[in-house]
Amino acid sequence: MNAPRVFDHVIVGGGMAADAAAKGIRELDADASIAILGEEPTAPFPRPALSKKLWTDPDFTFDDAALETEEQTGATLRLDDAVVALDPEAREVRTRTGEVYGYGKLLFATGGRPRQIDGLDPGERVLYFRTLTDYHHLRRLSEGHPHVAVVGGGYIGSEIAAALVQNGCTVTLVHPDDVLGGSMLPPTLAHRYETLFVDGGVTLRPGTKVSSGTADETGAELVLDDGSTLTADVVVVGLGIEPAGELAGDAGIVLADDGSIEVDRHLATNVADVHAAGDVATYTDRILGRTRVEHVDNATTMGTVAGRILAGSDESYDHTPYFYSAVFGTRFEAVGKLDASLPIIEDHLDDERVVAYYLDEDGRAVVGVLLWAVEERRDAAREVLASQPLAGGADPSTLVGRIGA
Template sequence: MKTQYDYLIVGAGMTAANAAKAIRKNRPSASIAILGEEKHPPVTRPALSKKLWTDPEFTEDDIWMITDDDRVEIHTETRITRLDRAARTVATEDGAEFGYSKLLLATGGAPKTLPDLPASDRVLYFRTYADYQRLRDAATPGARMLVAGGSYIGCELAAALVQQGCEVTLITPDNVLGEPLFPDAFARHFQDTFTEHGVSVITRRQVTGGSVGEQGVCVTLDDGSTLEGDMLAAGIGITPETALAEQAGLSVDDGIVVDQWLTTDDPNIFAAGDVARYPDVRLGAQRVEHVDNANQMGTQAGHNMAGVASAYTHTPYFYSNVFDLGFRAVGTADASNLDTVSDWQTPNRKGAIFYLDDDTLKGVMLIDLDDQLDAARALLEQPTITDRDALKGKLT
């Protein structure tokens, strides 16, 4: 039996919520449904590793993105396994069918996992609200928490947990925490900030396996050493969920390929968010896994699906907050492969980091300079830099 909708969204993250709201704004009487694998409706995902841990005035009541006023049907714990483009239907693994006039693939990504450590009560691959609930319940004072990965999520979780009184060990393969993002001097300051707050940081090591018992988890590192804890939380990246698009014959290249209108090879199917590879007007082909992109691209996809179409021209930024450090970046922030120029207003506290490939500006990182985000984005519109010293003072 098939349930028919005007607009169908596969995936129940922030991209889906923003798209549904944009569709509703333009099509007040349309039928809209979101189909998601998670146990809960769309939530403000960054809060799961940030504000819910650090802002006592921000509560779990504040995270929900879809309200009754949006008039969106949400099907949770619903896994779509087949897309029939000719029939304009999608089907679940148990055979239920949903029809659509326009479809958005906002399938996001699946967390990468560690060898021999499947997800369990003791091993958490952090991404969902259910993951937050489990970790929050376990984060009691004195709990021994292992965190794998020096990514945004890994760093944010380590900071959040130590501020709950947990004993936290953060394991990163980098020589210095933050090494892929920051020039060496600031990376060392970044790592020192964690150790000063009580986090034990283990560098140049990766988790290669482990085991789970009644009393906790034991992980093995690549030098053969072991660490024991009550729980392991991992933030080691995601893999884009492209299986449905591939099954349907849509173009996939490190994500679902879309044009500037966020349309796939099929004019009735759009893709947006973490899973979409799109042509950024400033940076070329990109796939971006950050909240600003989920918000802006999801909204634009909704407008385009509803027939109020325009090209997606927004270059998204990403951000993170740990302890008293807050940074925002636009473009490519890759200190491992790009040259950097730092311009500090206050050393290691307030300033800008510029990322260059020869004479081309590729990205800008802002530390405690949130009001300069638009100015940083404007610099990427004319990226040729003939005098690197001239960058200093542009934003500080």
């Protein structure tokens, strides 16, 4: 085994939370040594651009998106070499290639891995889309304007479907809802959302899931749960992620039921000087309660706070993150829980802009706020969520007009 290289701070993971953490450290400590140990072969990069602006904005380039982690922080980046073991007593981690790194403080920013379909292995024509490498691979394939089957109607699936059809590909989107977005959006907006895709040229296969599939170097065939088959040149799967917390669990760190890492208000685990941030961390939000959030606002804000904590700050993480999506020129943002099975109160500000309030099952408290084509009102949404329970209950008279344009 190689002799360990020792750093003041070791960050396990090479995504946006890792980049933000290194920059957070530098806010308070200009001299501490930092190592970022990434599983991916590329430097930290903003994931939202991979399914949005890099496809849809011809003036937006890699230079515009670059995080410049190494240049701005002086961190040592060890890429394409996943950490495979943590020894908390020795305060060391070991990578796949046998490199050993000692640490003063450690941050897990390992994010998650895409959920896969049994029997459908990733390959030349099958992508479980998440990384910059995936983007380059799909961009190369898209140049031939293939027929692409996109599996999953969530954020990644819908954004990739929109991006590909706008770049000349033939796109079929397989999703489980009767109406695209129907499990998340109120019916009026779900129909409006689906129309964007239909008018944009995407073929929808609603109410279906992929049961199995086969692929070779020329294409793929998917078997759907309604018994039908779908043949395509390329398959892109976007079914969410599973938290990558197993390395921490193997080292005795407490995990949540979903495999994420449990942290306290200082983002600390139950093991001394080991913290976690980003997609992999379950924390207590001051408004939402115990939760885990997979969106960029949480990754960057939590990562920055984690970095400052590693550098000696005694602050708590008290930010309630938002999430957003943008397809076919329409953008929506949200804070809290979006579940279309809950009671919903809609406030139509005009023909385009809508604020939707998602209530708890008793209809007395707001648990989520959707801002459809409504900009710069996230703080107002947080204020509504924080003022619970609402006086007189969550009825239209207390909510309509509460968040204006």
